[in-house]
Amino acid sequence: MTPSKAILFVVFLFFSINGFSQQSAAHTNELVDFNRALELYNNQQYLAAQKIFDDVKDETNDEKIKGDCAYYIANAAIRLNQPGADRLMERFVSRYPTSTKTNSAYIDVADYYFDTGKYSLARKWYEKVDENAMSRSDKEEYNFNNGYAYFRAKQYDEARTYLERVRNSKKYGAQAKYYIGYMAYEADDYEQANENFEEVKGNERYSEDLSYFQADMNFKLGNFEEAIKLGKEQLPKANRREISQLNKIIGESYFNLGQYEEAIPYLKEYNGLRGRWNNTDYYQLGYAYYKQGDYENAINEFNKIIDGKNAIAQNAYYHLAQSYLNSGQKQQALNAFKNASEMQFDAKIQQDAFLNYAKLSYEIGNSYESPSQVLINYLEKYPDSEAKEELETLLIDSFITSKNYEEAMRLLENNRNFSDKVAYQKVAYYYGLDLYREGEYYEAIKNFEKALKEPRVPEITAKATYWKAESEYNVNRIDDAIIGYKEFAGMSAARGTEEMKDLDYNLGYAYFKKNEYARAIDYFKKFTADTDNPVESRNDALLRLGDSYFVNSQYWPAMEAYNKAIDNNVSNSDYAAFQKAISYGFVDRNDTKVEDLNSFISRYPRSSYRDDALYELGNTYVAMNNTSQAVQAYNRLIRDVPGSALVPKAMLRQGLIYYNQNEGNKSLERLKKVVADYPNTPEAKQAVSTARMVYKDLNRVDEYASWVRGVDFVEVTDSDLDNTTYEAAENQYLNNKTEQAITGFEKYLSQFPNGIHSINANFYLAQLYYKSGNKDKSIRHYKYIVDRPNNEFTEQALARLSEIYLEKSDYAEAVSLLERLEKVAGAEQNKVFAQSNLMKSYYELNNFAKAEAYAEKVLANPNSEKEARTDAQIIVARSAMKSGDENRAKAAYAEVQKKATGELAAEALYYDAYFKHKNGNYEASNAAVQILAKDFSGYKKWGAKGLLLMAKNFDKLDDAYQATYILDNVIKNFAKYPEIVQEAKAELARIKAKEAKTNSSVETNNN
DSSP, X not given: OOHHHHHHHHHXXXXXXXXXXHHHHHHHHHHHHHHHHHHHHHTTOHHHHHHHHHHHHHXXXXXXXXXXXXXXXXXXXXXXXXXXHHHHHHHHHHHOTTOTTHHHHHHHHHHHHHHTTOHHHHHHHHTTXXXXXXXXXXXXXXXXXXXXXXXXXXXXXXHHHHXXXXXXXXXXXXXXXXXXXXXXXXXTOHHHHHHHHHHTTTOHHHHHHHHHHHHHHHHHTTOHHXXXXXXXHHGGGOOHHHHHHHHHHHHHHHHHTTOHHXXXXXXXXXXXXXXXXXXHXXXXXXXXXXXXXXXXXXXXXXXXXXXXXXXXXXXXXXXXXXXXXXXXXXXXXXXXXXXXXXXXXXXXXXXXXXXXXXXXXXXXXXXXXXXXXHHHHHHHHOTTOTTHHHHHHXXXXXXXXXXXXXXXXXXXXXXXXXXXXXXXXXXXXXXXXXXXXXXXXXXXXXXXXXXXXXXXXXXXXXXXXXXXXXXHHHTTOHHHHHHHHHHXXXXXXXXXXXXXXXXXXXXXXXXXXXXXXXXXXXXXXXXXXXXXXXXXXXXXXXXXHHHHHHHTTOHHHHHHHHHHHXXXXXXXXXXXXXXXXXXXXXXXXXXXXXXXXXXXXXXXXXXXXXXXXXXXXXXXXXXXXXXXXXXXXXXXXXXXXXXOTTHHHHHHHHHHHHHHTTOHHHHHHHHHHHHHHSTTSHHHHHHHHHHHHHHHHTTOXXXXXXXXXXXXXXXXXXHHHHHHHHHHHHHHHHTTOHHHHHHHHHHHHHHOTTOTTHHHHHHHHHHHHHHTTOHHHHHHHHHHHHTSSSOTTHHHHHHHHHHHHHHTTOHHHHHHHHHHHHHXXXXXXXXXXXXXHXXXXXXXXXXXXXXXHHHHHHHHOTTOOHHHHHHHHHHHHHHHHHHTOHHHHHHHHHHHHHHOOHHHHHHHHHHHHHHHHHTTOHHHHHHHHHHXXXXXXXXXXXXXXXXXXXXXXXXXXXXXXXXXXXXXXXXXXXXXXXXXXXXXXXXXXXXXXXXXXXXXXXXXXXX
16 A cells, blocks of 8 residues: 555545444444344343344344344244244345345244254245255255154155255264165065165164164064064163064064964063054954963953954954853853854855854854754855754754744745755644643644644644644634544554643543533543542542532532542632532432531631522521521621622522511511612512512502602513513523524613613623624623622623723723722632732733732732732732832742743743842853743843843953944844843943953944
8 A cells, every 4th residue: 555545544534433423333332232132142042132133123224234133033033932933034034035144044943943843844944945055064954854854744755855865964864864764664665674774773873773673574574583583682672662562573473473372471561552452462362372272361352352344353253252162151152153154254264153153053042043043044055064964953953942933933934945844843833832821722723733734743743633622622612622632532642641641631621511511421530530640630620520410410429529529628629518518409408408508608718609608508498498597698698798799689588588477577678678789680670579569468559659669770661572572682692693692682772771681681792792702892781780789790791891901901991890800709710810910900000019919919819820820920020120129029030930931931031130140140140141042032022131131241241242242233133122222232332432442443433
């Protein structure tokens, strides 16, 4: 520099300093603040720095400083995670596009997000970076960070693009190769993965992971022995998550090599994904146990596989079934075989499972479908099966053992591929027998006839002939019954059968019912002479023998038969004693008759024949002219049995006695009481007629006329026409001309609605309508009888009318009739009928207290039949259940179970299982359900309830497979019982929700 120029520079500098002194001071102050803020920023005091940068930015006019401040303000906002930080940076870029810090800003923000693990945000800012404006070292970092960010986002294609750029970098190369190798591993490209892993094998940072990956890769490539070797080497060094996975790799490798014993400890140590196993995991451990013969542990693993719908599940269910079978758990095996047989992944397993399912269905029963149907389905699906002959034999027996005869007949009659006539005859016979026991006599006859059309087995042919005759007897086809009994007697196969023992008894009854008493006597004598016959039956035959002699006027032999019945001292001895006493009257031994009648009244104070005995005693005293004793006997009848239909007869007799003794006033008192208390009865009409004579003899005719005007129940003005019209109808009735009799009685009642014979006419007309099947028309006429005071038809009318209402399920109407029948019944069977149906009716009306009370009456009545007693126990049990008294219900159902058959037995057996479940005896409960399935498969409702109970038992026994499989089948197969299905759905959802906590394969979105 020349001097002059130096002077000029000094002068210029002097003037510059002096000219801009104020501006330079301000600028210097801004730089001080800016530098102070920058120092705070570099010391990570972002909030304090941000505030100073903000102040400097507001005060300065220097665009460069403003831009730098904006840059640092935005950077600080990002580091402070302030809302809108991104927008601040974007505003900086748009406001200061020429700033040298723009690209740095992008990189700086991206790196910050990358370092803090916010890779998605980092990628957003890396995308803005201009790669061409970066240094080589920055570009390497940029490529690695961007690649890693994409790797973390599992966007492997993009990640690979960036990482490949730095695979040869000294700084990032090892990491890049590791991640590239890992992505290849995840994509199952084990060759590329292994190539990359080999390049970083010596790097300590990756050695542990690489050992795990290589063990896994060898497993997936089928190099199981190498996988085991590498896995075992890695186990001591592995982290917690890897330990679980390595155990799985080692265990499954042993499994695939068939080394099940070695596999088990490693498979057990696997923790599952997110702490849950899946169906495959349970299958492998279960199968390993199975191959070791450890069926208990195999079951414990297999039965956790629920909802399986693939080949592994089919295999698991098949081996689960085999494990159950080997453990003696046949019901559980049946369910598992059924499940495997319904899956088509492995045809061989499917067929073998179906075969086992069919055999077990026959052996232990099946609640889902009849064993017969299962066997037929198998034979149709596998007609060339080696087991065909064996299963056809089982099929024949299954029709019998299942007792589901209705379905068996349907299958035999509709299945053309199966035409075994022996099976057809047996099933038709047993079905007929079942229907007979249920009281379905006409349907029973049809099935016995079907059995007789295929006379394949002589013994079955003989028995079908016998029971067809029995059914015909019960529908009053007596002649047909007799023919049947005699056909049976002539069959060689009938000899030695239980039915042959009762043949004489039945023939005696048939002839007795036909009023052919001489022939009845022959058969009853033969039956009673055989002391091997049951005493109850012999006693009843003696009574009928006595009756037959009695009707034939052979009174001494009758009394001999009655005496034998009395000596037996069993049921109905009161009847025999009464009949014996009556018989003495017919052989002119009235003294003995009176003696026996008095003895009867003392010996049988509660007999239903007590009123008959007292009435007959009075009549006998009258015949002996001992009128005072006769009046006393009648008085005892009126006092002791006030509801008897014989009371008005006794009072009428008293009136006649007083009349004949010229005690007119006493006679009128009795006669007028009959008219007042029993209007419109034959006795009342006779009383009016007799009173007329008494008044006439007393010369009090005007008094009679005044009294008789108040008697409006009899039309005495045209009595001859009344009698003539009635007798014409009655003659048709006695000659069994039904239609003519109905016409005649209707005509009579239309002309004489309150006629002399109106009670008889209404009763006979009701009977005719009932027998001809027109029960609704009979109701009005039975009502006429029961609405009148007690008469000779009251008891029968009450019984019949209540029976009609019971058939209509009109229990409210039936109850009032039955209660009255119970009070007036002279025949003990009517009293039992009333009590047993009162208990049923009150139960249906939800009056459980009264239902139980009547059930107790039935049980206490020695004349109640076996069926009535069973019904009573059922009512007690059901009422107790409804009332919440389960202890009482349990005891009652236990009694029912001892004697019941058919559906009642099924119900009792279900509750046996129910109470065992309640007591925690789950296996015993299941055993009861199995009996229900085997012996009562025809009663679907109880079968469905039993299955639901079984599912609950298995849930308590920690067998989720059995529980869920059974519930699934209840839902599928029992739609006709919606309440049961709804409960099954709720149970299924609950169990699946519980199992889903440990099994990731379980779906819980069931409806």
